[in-house]
Amino acid sequence: MKKVIQFLLIVLFVGNAWSQNTNNETEYDLLKAPVSPASNLLGFAQSDINKPTDVSEFMVSLQSASDSYTSLPSNYAVDIAPFWLLKSKALGDITTKGLENSYGKNVIPQSLVLSFAIKNVDSTTINFNTNSTYAGFGLKFSIYRGDYDKTTKEKLSQIQNLQKLKLDLMQNIQDVTEENLPLEIIELKEKRKQIFINVDVNDESEDNLALIELLSKKAAKIDEEIEQKTAILLNENKTNSELKTIDDKIKTIASQFQLTRVGFTWDIAGGIGGEFHNKSFNQGKIYNAGVWTTLGYTTEKTGAFLGLVRYLHNPERIFALDNAINDQKSVSTFDTGFRYILGQPQAKLNASLEAIYRSFLSESEIDNSWRLMLNIDYALFKNQKLTFSFGKNYDGTTTKDGNLVAALGMVFGFGNKR
Structure with a gap:
């Protein structure tokens, strides 16, 4: 625990100093929560159901997942918004009026996120090969991103x-x-x-x-x-x-304010994950791949309600039972779920409850599984969030009793000038 606390303090200090020294211009606070589809595929995202929102040019997520937090974070995700990272006048309408639009031809490129993630496992991990490193690539974009809330307007x-x-x-x-x-x-x-x-x-x-x-x-x-x-x-x-x-x-x-949206939202995400034996790029194979969509509605006072529909294909094996490895070959799963986020749009502290049911599309003797997670995130500084998740995952990983998952993470967003 002491090592993790020291690590987070170092990250906070460096991140805050980097932000102050390299960004002298005023920036909007755009960081709401992790949005990494790549980490969703590798099973270490705090939340599988994410609300569409305005994105940072460059986002970094670090996560520690264990029952006692005695090790340093081993899971990393980097999300890039190419429209904003490479923005120019030729990229579309980036005026205040253009950014206010809920839908249209410019919404997809403006909300597009390219996601990369790395998952490292140790000897205590039950459901992953300890001799392998896992990597994922994904993308995410909004078709309908909602309207600015009253405070933003x-x-x-x-x-x-x-x-x-x-x-x-x-x-x-x-x-x-x-x-x-x-x-x-x-x-x-x-x-x-x-x-x-x-x-x-x-x-x-x-x-x-x-x-x-x-x-x-x-x-x-x-x-x-x-x-x-x-x-x-x-x-x-x-x-x-x-x-x-x-x-x-x-x-x-x-x-002093966030670009926050309310009303109906709809986004699309997908990606592919790979497993690399002996941590060698030459010994890689597909771990899983999938596509999913999230629809939701956000209010000014009562929070947001989101729904998920997702298809995943696992060409070799799937971990769906609690605390057990399943050796089924080429299994496809179908996930449906919901998430309720409690907290006003401009609030620093948000809590949510997420429930997802996983069923099998192919013939299998494996029982269906489910995920139930409590997620909390708090804005420590502008574009820096501390996140915490606690609950039951599909595969029951990361704890000794095989039932609970607890993850602590830090998320940084850089480059939010508009």
Whole structure:
């Protein structure tokens, strides 16, 4: 336990320092909970049923799973949102209005997450090969991601009003400056007007074209000088302090609220997992693969209710019985379940109860299984969450009595500028 506490303290310190030192601009708090489909496939996700939400550019999950937390985390997941990681003006509508849309052509790329996970097992693990390392790849995207909640709309409206006030103030500064130009700038502007007087721009003779080119260079040089002197005047304007005050207000509002959505949500996820014997990439094989969908509804006050439908194919063997290894070959399973999340959309602390029933599609003597989990997550800092899950998993792994699973995890989100 002492080692794990020391590890988490180090991670918190480094993560917080990294965030402060590398991201000087204001960021939105987008990290709601782990969303890793790859860790779902490998069986170490705190929750199998996740609510669609706005995503971080880069997310990292670390998890320790044991009955006493005496070992350091051995399960890792990295989630990447390629749209935001590589964002540019050509990638779609990233204006406030565009991001507010619940559905449409830009919602899928904006919500797309590519997920990678690694699972390492030790000698106490019952249902996995202790000589193997497991790796997973998955993806997830929203078809319908819900609407901004009341608090989000209010904060965005405040930012919009401040931005309009800033633009009006900037225009006023520009007008006042133009009306009170010093003599040297007025003379430069007059000189600029005189350059092309008595020059026939329609004459395409070689000599006249050469003259026009020479005069154009002279005009550009004067324009640059006028622009530089005008910029100095604008920067010296006393009302610039008011612009800074407005900017500070915008940054404060943006940093103190979450982009949170309510209403109907619908997402799609899937992926593939691999097992690598003797921890060698050359001795790899498919462990499992699957596709699933989650539908739900989130309210402003009473939380969120989510439903899951999932298909999984296990080409070699499936762990569905409590505390037992099943040697059935090529088994397919069908999962149905629900999750209720208790907590208001903007709350730091959220708790949820998740129940999933697993049945077999192929002929098998294996009994159906189920998963019942209590999940809790708490926002320690902006874009950093501590998560905890406790309950019964499909395979009853990670504890000595074979019935309960308890997992402690840390999730970090980086790069949330919008």
